[in-house]
Amino acid sequence: MSQPERRDRYHHGDLANALAVAALDLARKGGPEAVVLREAARQVGVSATAAYRHFASHDDLVETVRAHCQVELVGRMETQLAAGEPESDPGRESLRRLRALGRGYIEFARSEPGIFQTAFCRSDAAPDQQWDALLTAPGFVALIKTLDEMRELGIIDDAHRSQAEFVSWSMVHGLAMLFLDGPLGTLPPPVADLIIERTLDGAAAAVMGRDAV
Amino acid sequence: MSQPERRDRYHHGDLANALAVAALDLARKGGPEAVVLREAARQVGVSATAAYRHFASHDDLVETVRAHCQVELVGRMETQLAAGEPESDPGRESLRRLRALGRGYIEFARSEPGIFQTAFCRSDAAPDQQWDALLTAPGFVALIKTLDEMRELGIIDDAHRSQAEFVSWSMVHGLAMLFLDGPLGTLPPPVADLIIERTLDGAAAAVMGRDAV
């Protein structure tokens, strides 16, 4: 029994993936600095050298992990998007989606700080390509689409639409960072929740140039 | 001549300060991870051991550097505050100051990325005390004061005043982070400047619940 579990199989069969999963788990527990090639190999039960059959370098492994982290983040945004009850009014619905995306973003940062930080850590990869996957990911596409819809509905005008994806993104990103590395980390949950709601209000107001409602 | 420059002085006289300055310079050039005790000692021309006469540990040195970084950041905010022409209308003046503080914050992050990142890097210090100095620093006091003024002037109401310092701070902080570690780092300057202005607009709108003007 349990042949696939036995470690006597010399050829692992799926080592690249197993190492990526282990490394992702390290990121989850300790952020980008915890992604240590030797430790990932250790957890899989394989020599550190074996990793070099599947990853060119430590940087290569980190880059793989980062991609996974970005996917996880976007997944949470989509989950929040799908979780709420759609509004019948198109304007209210687009606003609901804007908030849901932001809420998912912040919620993810707070519940998975290690993954979130790894998704945005510095790297030596070509900066041009480093973010392509993220910016074309469903979560961010949904943000852009929502803003475009708001523009079409006349909720926001051309001037406010300009760069609105970065303005709104900055806002939730900053709050996430202040929770993780900044002075907001020690706030009691009710206050934190209030700040989150106020920030989502503010992001909507920033994009629209006026309060929602 | 040049007796104070000669290295034959066995007792340095101001080694604690010299090490702090060297370490701050390391942070300036390479961020928090570049703050290496041995390197700071090297730059001062002293053995690594000597540092332990003045700092309990590497962490202690980093904490000192962080405090300096926070002071530099706040200094830039105040500079921006003083740089602009005051408006005669109190409402417009408070808005001008809100924008100036934000502009100083973002400008500092972009011109001194290493210092900015060190000001907000993780540390093992007691989280309660870690941010006290920052939150009571003139720059942040100015932010709170400005928001209070806007409240008194009736530009913002009680509901919007609540947590407004964190809402507005998050916004500029997030933009700063996306410039440094995120996908905004490679943007051409004109686009970056536009995003900055739109973000300052947005922060004001978020706080006020409506566009300025």
Added chain:
DNA sequence: TGTACATCAGTGAACGCGCGTTCACTGATGTAC
């Protein structure tokens, strides 16, 4: 004013650590004939 001595503020060598990476290797697998 001189001198004895405690204390201060440095020195250089060394330790242990864990990392990324390389090396020569070997057992397992797949393919040609």
Added chain:
DNA sequence: TGTACATCAGTGAACGCGCGTTCACTGATGTAC
């Protein structure tokens, strides 16, 4: 269907690196009498 052999996917030992930190030490300074 068997066999020879190339290739694949691992192994374990070792290297060099730079770090924070400790150790026993020593030269310089300041103070009491």
